[in-house]
Amino acid sequence: MQINVNVNGSSAVISMNGRFDFNSHREFRSASEQATKAEGVNDIEVDLSAVDYLDSSALGMLLLLREKANAANRKLTLSNCKGMVQQVLEVANFGKLFTIK
């Protein structure tokens, strides 16, 4: 799993690939901090297009990011969810907690 943060003007995109699970904890936390602390960012997008597995720990990490983004008054979007990632998010009804596109 590799996590990148790309800040472009008022938006920050966190993108990753492979399995998003407990082992990504440290990287994701630092990516979250980078995205929520970057100057002038209003929108944070988590790009899940290259993620092929997501477990409940990953959902927990997304909830943490949501909390941080709310506290920093930044809009959070999960994008490009497909296949198993989409299924897991649907079962957890994360559509009620996040903007998913």
Next chain:
Amino acid sequence: MDKRLKVLVVDDTDLNLALITKVVASEGHDAITAKNGEEAVAQYLSEAPDLILMDVMMPVMDGYQATAKIRELAKGKWIPVIFLSAKAQDQDQVKGLEVGGDDYLTKPVNLTLLKAKIKSMQRISEMQRVIAENADQLARYREENEREQRLAQHLLAKIIHNEAINNPLIRHWLMPAANFSGDIIAVAATPGDVLHFILADGTGHGLSAAINAMPVTEVFYGMSEKGFSISSIAQELNRKVKQLLPTERFVAAILVSVDLAQRAIRIWNGGAPATLFVSAEGQILHRWQPGHPPLGILDNDDFDPKTEVFSWREAGQLILCSDGVAEAESEAGEHFGSERIVQALSRTGFDQQFEGLKSAVIDFLGGHAGLDDVSLIGIHCPMDFAGETVMQEHGEKDFDFHLSPGRWKISITLGASELKSLDVLPLLISWLGQIKLTQKQCREMYLIITELYNNALDHGVLGLDSSLKSLEDGFDRFLTLREERLNNLLDACVEIELLRQRRNGAEYLQLRLKDSGNGFDASPILSCNLAVHNGFAGRGVALVRTLCEKLEYLGNGNEVVALYPLN
């Protein structure tokens, strides 16, 4: 600064001993001496040196033998040994290393080289010490962890063990991924004999997951026992999990109530996979999709306790799975998936369906434990259950019931907003629990209050027609309409009064209920015969009538008084 070492110098000539000892001392270490192999072994045992400088050719016992002996005695603890020998052949050096020496210097000893070797051994020795310490610590952690896991497993087994799960209608299977499971299966029966189930799956696996799910069972059992609805239980669980666990932890859960007498299933599903109702022939008759996020995420104000209801019109089996079933991964990295679940269930016979799904998952995993906990519950929902359990005597000892001289009365009046939001019945039941009724009396009063209160609310206040229930799909329509009208309720009230009284020397509990509705003609209901009455409508009231000494409707039917004998 480097640690001061205790160095054992072994040589049979005094001159050499004196020379090497001096070098050792000049490097800031302490030297102890031995004049042959046997003495060296004795010194090793009594002094526990950090390094040994060993001559080879000595009387009594030579350096090779002494080293081999010391290695044997050290039992895994490493002590560096450097041979100092006049034997300069390659094979001598090889033999020295073979018997357990770590280095080999030829005599006459190059003192600069010796000092460097002592330094190098000191570094290696320090590294060895750290590694040994870490390994030791790791072993202790591991042991401690295993002990804690065993304790937690024991606790969890105690918490989950409940007699209700031995019900012949229920099948369950749980296969933990790690040492033990974060999935929890619990079953309870309410005072009204509705079965409650929970299948909870905490974030992660093993110990930490089980800890997440633990607070759930306590609330679940406690509230079910008092007769709270699964909506109320879900709400309370959400509050509790949210309060106890950090943001990134939550509990996916399915809460189910199965009312065998009414043939109704209510489900609240927060983040767990779809629940299925399967006919005896293996047809999927109903599917509940997860309707809510898992427990412990939303604030209580945003929490939605809405359940989805289904009433069965032919016998079937309700199947609950944790996500470990669909996500079970084969050796080829493929997932079991929801289609394989449906396929495995498409057999005839409830046992065949349940066992079929179970063995399909086991086969798919190829004999390995899954990456996630795998849990499965099957609940057989028959057509011919009506009214059997409700009246059963449960065999507990009735404790002595002495008449207290006190007479009392409680009355409450509920307005529209309380009727919408309050789970009223458990409150009344918990009151009854306080006044020393026997278990049997409690159950019967629960039934009476439940029936009459639901009548007052459904027919009196909401103006719903019971005959709707006997139509095809009528029960679902009835419940939908009920919810709609309850939501739109603006101005209404129900008065409830419980009175303890004595009449002609006998003790009674009198229940009076009055609603703000238009009332109805109760005579057909009161005269109907329980034994021949098969529809839903009115059966409850007929049942109540058999339990009470007197049941009468007053006014235009919007007030009812039930007299329940206590002795």
